[in-house]
Amino acid sequence: DGGITQSPKYLFRKEGQNVTLSCEQNLNHDAMYWYRQDPGQGLRLIYYSQIVNDFQKGDIAEGYSVSREKKESFPLTVTSAQKNPTAFYLCASIPRGPGGELFFGEGSRLTVL
Amino acid sequence: GQNIDQPTEMTATEGAIVQINCTYQTSGFNGLFWYQQHAGEAPTFLSYNVLDGLEEKGRFSSFLSRSKGYSYLLLKELQMKDSASYLCAVRAPDTGGFKTIFGAGTRLFVKA
Numbered sequence: 001d002g003g004i005t006q007s008p009k010y011l012f013r014k015e016g017q018n019v020t021l022s023c024e025q026n027l028n029h030d031a032m033y034w035y036r037q038d039p040g041q042g043l044r045l046i047y048y049s050q051i052v053n054d055f056q057k058g059d060i061a062e063g064y065s066v067s068r069e070k071k072e073s074f075p076l077t078v079t080s081a082q083k084n085p086t087a088f089y090l091c092a093s094i095p096r097g098p099g100g101e102l103f104f105g106e107g108s109r110l111t112v113l
Numbered sequence: 114g115q116n117i118d119q120p121t122e123m124t125a126t127e128g129a130i131v132q133i134n135c136t137y138q139t140s141g142f143n144g145l146f147w148y149q150q151h152a153g154e155a156p157t158f159l160s161y162n163v164l165d166g167l168e169e170k171g172r173f174s175s176f177l178s179r180s181k182g183y184s185y186l187l188l189k190e191l192q193m194k195d196s197a198s199y200l201c202a203v204r205a206p207d208t209g210g211f212k213t214i215f216g217a218g219t220r221l222f223v224k225a
Contacts, residue, residue: 042200048209050211090156100204101158101161
């Protein structure tokens with residue numbers, strides 16, 4: 001079945017380490033998104049990509065980096081420059097264009113010790 | 114700027130009807146979405162409005178007024194499993210394409 005796969009589901013890291021979260025989709029969607037969610041909060045946009053080899057900063061891009069080398073893949077790196085990285089990270093995709101709902105992965109919960 | 118407001122929490126009784134309001138101010142508009150999110154899980158899509166009016170889907174209905182920047186989600190015949198957060202989201206154009214902006218969510222508690 002088509003869908004979005006995020007890994008790992010849970011991740012623990014020490015402060016100061018870079019971490020890469022994987023997001024793979026087989027929905028043939030052009031656009032992919034990374035959101036961050038803190039307890040009791042809504043989703044905040046980190047980065048998004050409309051096509052391969054192109055991506056845009058969202059509202060809270062500082063301390064994060066992404067790449068889009070393949071249509072199916074949009075990995076997110078949480079760098080040591082991110083001041084408060086502990087959060088729930090959600091990857092989503094959508095066909096390119098103005099409309100349509102987002103399809104979400106199951107999320108990755110990152111805890112920095 | 115971009116802003117989406119919805120109440121933080123609501124409580125309702127099993128079997129009743131509840132209305133969750135959402136107001137938005139965005140630069141451009143390509144549709145309003147409602148998602149349901151249970152604790153620790155990803156959001157799931159509930160409804161989509163791009164034109165003014167009411168969209169009904171089973172026990173859930175969603176209304177949109179673009180001129181007022183206003184939407185509501187109506188849940189009928191509430192069940193305990195409806196206890197969740199409900200996220201209002203707007204899709205809008207951006208310099209790099211289109212993005213979906215979320216409100217902070219409304220946590221709904223359904224009591225027996």
